[in-house]
Ligand SMILES: NC(=O)C1=CN([C@@H]2O[C@H](COP(=O)(O)OP(=O)(O)OC[C@H]3O[C@@H](n4cnc5c(N)ncnc54)[C@H](OP(=O)(O)O)[C@@H]3O)[C@@H](O)[C@H]2O)C=CC1
């Protein structure tokens with residue numbers, strides 16, 4: 001008899017990558033008592049998988065296995081760990097299509113974006129495989145004739161990660177890869193909406209030679225329970241989280257009891273600024289990719305679009321024309337630019353920000369309504385006349401809603417752009433060199449796109465300031481969060 005997985009499995013070259021088990025200590029297990037939760041396709045609403053709903057006892061078993069296997073993994077040379085990570089990268093790319101189909105099925109993004117995300121996640125694995133060979137210590141000239149000083153870098157031990165649904169592959173790769181490269185072991189708890197990508201990645205990691213216990217994936221509906229186990233279990237020495245600032249605060253409070261090392265990639269409220277000397281066509285393309293990638297469901301999306309008065313109308317017209325050409329649809333269907341939002345509450349957030357803006361004087365230029373395809377689809381929307389009194393000026397929309405704010409001059413827009421508790425990404429378009437230097441220095445953000453709307457890459461330090469997070473992921477800096485520094489003073 002056909003079951004709920006049949007249709008999706010039939011789309012895969014490797015149907016065994018559609019996994020309904022959790023990976024705990026090298027074993028693929030069901031939950032105690034067979035408890036499961038459904039994974040649904042946000043475009044169609046159908047159940048595509050049922051995965052184990054683990055409890056804290058099973059999560060603790062994964063942590064125990066990580067603790068038991070970590071020292072042997074750390075004892076391998078960086079070169080040996082690099083070889084395993086390279087193989088994992090190669091397997092992810094070899095199975096890019098299957099991983100992309102699984103991602104679109106569970107998250108909804110267009111297949112082309114899913115393919116891109118798989119390559120992006122694999123790039124982090126490749127990058128940190130290379131970094132595994134470059135964990136350098138240092139020697140320091142002694143402070144006394146009979147003293148010798150060295151500094152060692154050693155893996156922190158067991159790391160635990162909680163990741164969101166919006167990038168179900170890359171957010172895991174961006175954490176697991178540096179951890180394994182450093183010699184740590186890792187327990188991953190993916191978002192309940194999108195566990196399939198993580199489980200498939202774990203299968204390929206196993207095939208690449210990651211030893212049993214070094215990388216576990218614990219699926220559970222009890223996000224809070226998983227977070228508490230990670231923060232309270234004395235075997236865990238590192239917590240890494242990507243998600244909302246609200247949940248980040250909860251985890252930081254919980255982690256404080258063990259003074260646990262934390263990395264936090266949290267919410268954003270990115271300003272996208274178009275000065276009157278900008279290349280308007282380039283700015284429109286940058287706004288499209290920054291605002292509508294993943295249907296606006298990224299922490300680095302343009303959330304507020306500021307346009308200088310002299311080019312406001314021209315920019316608005318061009319942007320509306322470009323947005324009008326975007327196709328809303330099922331991510332698995334060719335030609336789709338914008339899939340469904342992840343769940344009904346995400347559509348409700350878009351409607352809330354739209355209705356609030358209109359009530360406070362904004363005008364809908366395009367969109368502003370749902371889509372006949374279903375309740376989780378929403379038309380890409382632009383409003384003009386946005387002001388700082390509106391909710392969208394202070395809160396992350398996380399959807400296809402583009403408010404255009406008009407500004408007078410540089411000082412005006414810098415003040416508005418920085419008037420937020422967030423500080424993750426920002427973007428601006430200008431061609432005057434002095435202005436570019438002044439503005440990039442004045443914006444209070446961890447990442448700045450200058451004449452570009454897409455900045456994410458494994459070679460650069462990704463992260464925010466203020467309440468957008470702690471630490472950096474990617475680049476040569478990203479591995480430091482999984483290392484401890486040890487100072488050795490030797491009497492000679
Ligand atoms: N910085 C970023 O990249 C992201 C930012 N966001 C922001 O967060 C908002 C809400 O999105 P949402 O997905 O709900 O983000 P959340 O922060 O609520 O969820 C992110 C992850 O944290 C888990 N989680 C939720 N509550 C807890 C808890 N108490 N302890 C431990 N883990 C927990 C979630 O589990 P589960 O989903 O299973 O409940 C999920 O895996 C978005 O609108 C956006 O503003 C969201 C995603 C990514």
Ligand SMILES: O=C(O)[C@H](O)CS(=O)(=O)O
Nearest residue numbers: 166167297298299300456
């Ligand atoms: O969490 C996110 O939104 C991602 O970090 C954005 S990106 O790294 O894919 O740009």
